[in-house]
Amino acid sequence: MAIPRFWREIPSRYNLVGSKCGNCGTLDFPPRLVCPRCGRRSMGKMERRKLAGRGTVVSYTIIHDAPKDFDMMKPYVLAIVEMEEGLRMTSQVIDVELGDIKIGMPVEVAFRKLGEEGEAGVIHYGYKFRPAR
Ligand SMILES: [Zn+2]
Numbered sequence: 001m002a003i004p005r006f007w008r009e010i011p012s013r014y015n016l017v018g019s020k021c022g023n024c025g026t027l028d029f030p031p032r033l034v035c036p037r038c039g040r041r042s043m044g045k046m047e048r049r050k051l052a053g054r055g056t057v058v059s060y061t062i063i064h065d066a067p068k069d070f071d072m073m074k075p076y077v078l079a080i081v082e083m084e085e086g087l088r089m090t091s092q093v094i095d096v097e098l099g100d101i102k103i104g105m106p107v108e109v110a111f112r113k114l115g116e117e118g119e120a121g122v123i124h125y126g127y128k129f130r131p132a133r
Contacts, residue, residue: 016109020049027087053109055083060101077101095130106132
């Protein structure tokens with residue numbers, strides 16, 4: 001039996017793929033078509049680059065005043081994470097007690113289902129961080 005298309009697509013969503021500029025080497029996530037540093041000089045030189053998904057917390061904020069839709073999970077931690085590859089990403093940190101979060105903490109990417117949409121049941125995934133195991 002054929003596997004429904006959206007299930008087959010899920011493995012690619014679990015990969016964290018950014019872009020690397022062939023001109024200056026800048027890494028970005030999400031991937032870009034044009035390097036923010038080189039501009040036009042990077043055109044045609046951007047490569048896809050898979051990220052390992054591991055990094056360390058360099059800064060964080062505990063958000064107490066979350067929008068209404070996020071009532072169920074407030075307060076929560078929003079962190080800037082420096083990835084092993086050197087780029088920085090901002091995302092929520094989950095599976096951590098608010099008192100345990102600290103600068104320098106190793107974290108890893110965790111993909112979470114964000115929601116489903118419409119009759120086709122398109123499932124949206126997003127990335128968050130959790131303490132590295
Ligand atoms: Zn560049």
